[in-house]
Amino acid sequence: MKSELLLSRLQTYVKSLWVMFLTVGLLSSAAAQQATLTSPNGKIKIALHPVQTGTTGAWYLSVACGQQEIIPNISLGLTRNDQDFSQQLKFLKAGKPRLVQDTYTALHGKRSACTNTANEVSYSFVNPTGAALNLVVRAYNDGIAFRYEFPEKSGSYTVTDELTAYTIPNETTRWLEKWNPPNELLYSVMSDTSVQKGEWGYPGLFKSKHDSCWFLLHEADLNGSYCGTKLSNLTNAATYKLTFPNPADGNGHGASQPVIQLPWQSPWRVIILGSLADVVASTLVDDVSAPAVVKETDWIKPGIASWNYWSSNHGTMDYKIVCAFADLAAAMNWPYTLLDWEWDAMGNGGKLEDAIRYIHSKGLKPLMWYNSGGPHTSVSSTPRNRLLTHESRVKEFTWLKQLGVAGIKVDFFESEKQEMIQYYLDILKDAADFKILVYFHGCLVPRGWSRTYPHLLTYEAVRGAEWYNYDPAFTTAAPIHNTILPFTRNVVGAMDYTPVTFTNSQFPHITSYGHELALSIVFESGMLHMADRPDGYEQLPDAAKSFLKNVPVAWDDTRLLDGYPGKNMILARRKGSSWYIGAISAALGEETKAIPFNFLPEGVKYRLTLITDGAHDKVLSTRYEVVDKSSTIDVKLLRRGGFVAEIHPL
Incomplete structure (x- = not known):
């Protein structure tokens, strides 16, 4: 009787072990099929999945807000001129999760004391040749960010395509602006049967069918190692794929496909996520961008400027108009006045140097406009071509400092190719050396540069009052x-x-x-330019x-x-x-x-x-x-x- 009881207990124990091993196996299998990362507050989840079509080795992300999946598929991958990193990717491991905690002070923007926290995991893959690709994913309380890494220590390659693509449910309402180099068109609102195909600029705003969940698609921490991208759903109305600049942008000058040096990281692909109030208050684009490289910042003074172009398109050619707008700034307690295009042709009572002296006599700081110049723009407005090289910028900035000019407005970039991104950043670096404020006009939408270069006070990139x-x-x-x-x-x-x-x-x-x-x-x-004439x-x-x-x-x-x-x-x-x-x-x-x-x-x-x-x-x-x-x-x-x-x- 005792032996039968022992046998029965042994059978029960073995059965329990079998169930436990089976359960662990299933969990392990599930873990292999899906890796999930959750935001610190537990509200946002991002999951990594294999594409279930045979053995393609393709991978995608999904994003959930609360209990609702809002982006079911974000396709992943890159192709280089030497090999493919989108298909036949073998998953090696998920790195140890780490807590990202960052605090910094912003000199201007929507919030001065910025604190952000995220959970981060790096997923490692190899392609059939053994070449490595990492996917770094972060889940913040107000969104997610992910980027690609090629971790090898050397090598120069051309990225021929980026396969990142957001599949958006048709019932999601969206506000999108047709792609255009200066980012100066109107937004269109679409959903369901009204969704249009096209190329779209950043950022794109989306409202899921769950009214409490909104999201904004963008990119951040773009640097000279890559080009700017845009969203295209020309192939499939429901899927917005990241695409490189059009070859014709910038007068056809420069390559559309970026050349990268290993080791390399892509810009962050950013999704700001939450309630509409969360989206509006978010600083996520700056949060994921590189910290400030300008250490001495007491010369960086945000402020209001008077501006004569809106009421008189050629106003800066007229010394008396320039003086009237300086008087306006002084009367309104604004620290700046802008000398827009054609200041090199000023007349009617005075030249540029006379105007600068008058502005200083009012206790104001002058700002001056420049055409970015070069083969990338056909706009002939002057002054042109003075900022094209490091040597020409040093010469010009030395002269501006002698004049007592506080900042520059640089116009007509007309491209987001890698070469143009490098040009933007070269201007910022040289301007910082001379303590000159910068305003980009006719330009790209912000990508987080004001955190890295806080003397970049503003951008246009909007259909504004002009x-x-x-x-x-x-x-x-x-x-x-x-x-x-x-x-x-x-x-x-x-x-x-x-x-x-x-x-x-x-x-x-x-x-x-x-x-x-x-x-x-x-x-x-x-830098806020008040556009009306003095009597306004x-x-x-x-x-x-x-x-x-x-x-x-x-x-x-x-x-x-x-x-x-x-x-x-x-x-x-x-x-x-x-x-x-x-x-x-x-x-x-x-x-x-x-x-x-x-x-x-x-x-x-x-x-x-x-x-x-x-x-x-x-x-x-x-x-x-x-x-x-x-x-x-x-x-x-x-x-x-x-x-x-x-x-x-x-």
């Missing part, structure tokens, strides 16, 4: 366009829209004065003028209070202990918005100055109140209206 000079259709497009930009282009870096105009340029605008005033807060730019600001009521004299351009915090792309936007930004709110609407009728102040700290009362639309779109109304964290105020907006609020602790 289009009131060029296209009558911009009059009706602007209200909707303005309410899309804070959710798209301006998320990824500084954007000089050249805003806040109350008079008209070649073509009128139909946004209200309240809407225009609010653009100074809604649009973030470390002189005729404002005292409260509005006072507001524009003191509004910051570099922020300590940014929070979305309300909004939806193409409809409206209410944004709160903090500078020190004070808060500023900007609100704009594209609505065709009046609307009332309830503004909660629950973002304020407990136990502090604030003095509120509220400047809103008045009786009609060219009138402003001001009121003053005391508010605290428990307060809510109703504000009426006219059609295509807006308002600003300035909030200081008592």
